[in-house]
Amino acid sequence: MAKRVGMEVSIAASEAVKLADVDVIAAYPITPQTHIVEHLSEVVADGELDAAFVPVESEHSAMSCCLGSSAAGARTFTATSSQGLALMHEILFIAPAMRLPIVMVVANRALSGPISIWNDHSDIMAEQDIAWIQTFAENGQEVFDLVLHAFRVAEDSKVLLPVIVNLDGFTLSHVIEPIEILDKAEVDKYLPPYKPKVRLDPRKPVSMGLVGIPEIYTEAKKATDEVLINSKKIVLKAWKEFGDLFGRYYNPVESYKTEGAEVILITMGSISETAMTAIDKMREKGLPVGLVRFRLWKPFPAPEFKKAIAGAQTLAVVDRALSPGGACGPVAEEIKAALYAERGRPKVFNFIAGLGGRDVTVENFEEIVSKAFAYAKKRPKQFYEMIGVREI
Amino acid sequence: MAKIDAVMGWKELDLGCVIRQPGSSRAFKTGDWRSQRPVVDRDKCIKCGLCWVYCPDLAMVPAEDGYYAVSLDYCKGCGICAKECPKDAITMVLEED
Ligand code: SF4
């Protein structure tokens, strides 16, 4: 039976990995992901999990090792953050191209410089085009559930793509929350053993990761893009089955008090909970505001998003990463592109907040919403603005 | 001139572009972007084999009579053989000639 316990979210993430009975973990510790891999190395050393824990010398090696073990047919997990994710960069693209269902938790943290160990989304937003399925967790329970969901989706024979579960560094990774931990029998019901369609096997040799000559590269890219786009069906199906089994249902896009909302806040990750508190407060004052947040980020759930914001005149998109010299932040950019062809599309205003561990408060959200109302009447001069930046 | 026979559509590609047949790279003719090809003058050739040694693509193939023949499926036309031949027995000629 599932047990509800007070647990640090990082430990809950690694408990999910343990329950998924992974075969290989290759990881390099980096703040704020450290507790996840420390705990996993402990459970392996203590004999609680029969897996190979490979203490690699860098994240570049971690991801390379994951490619190898996943190609050999092993259920494979890693976790990283910020500079570590950046160091994996070149290998990240290869995993989906080789259709390797690796699962990775990214404890989101700002990229240097200046050096920052604190939370924002600049690490993952620099990896937008890696063709991994990506989800964002809002709280500890979601982290636990999304990790199991990630294995289930990644290894589905119609998907076979790697999955990243994003969780906010410190604000999620290091907090203790009441989390319902499923037991092994429950997890086994949800997550069947991984059956690779093709794997490295000396008895039946194959070659993987070969050169893509100009005559093939375009087709190879198209094939990966198609499978990523179509993976959404399985993402949804796996959430539905999770809900049917355990009572927690998840959607790619979640709405909060959007009925009759003129302005809708758009968020991702843990700040969404603060945003809900802000929405409650503003609704009490009679302001027609609501919240929409992404749980699924890639493949971008455009139809679900459009449905969620239907009727709103103004969107206030909160980005937790800057796209320097660009038109706006990465989330706003995706949204604007998705809405461009829509008739009667809402106005989209973009606010950059919570960079490098700066708290995003209820007051910040109130400021963002009141600015969005004002800008809807009188267009602002800049495409995006940074909330809370000291203009001196 | 060798042609790359790779006209598969994206739906036909194997999972992750995996290759299931060992040694299939032999079927991949790499010589199609050559602009010049080496021509061996057997009257000058002393069968020393330096062209075979230096060719970076193993495109100089020893023939039974001791001479060396160019495999145009793989020769990329770099001209190294012509440069290294001690007897100037190899001339590079333009492909269109
Ligand atoms: S290098 Fe010149 S001389 Fe020697 S085998 Fe080749 S063609 Fe003949």
Ligand code: SF4
């Ligand atoms: S031209 Fe270059 S590739 Fe062709 S046979 Fe000579 S050395 Fe080999």
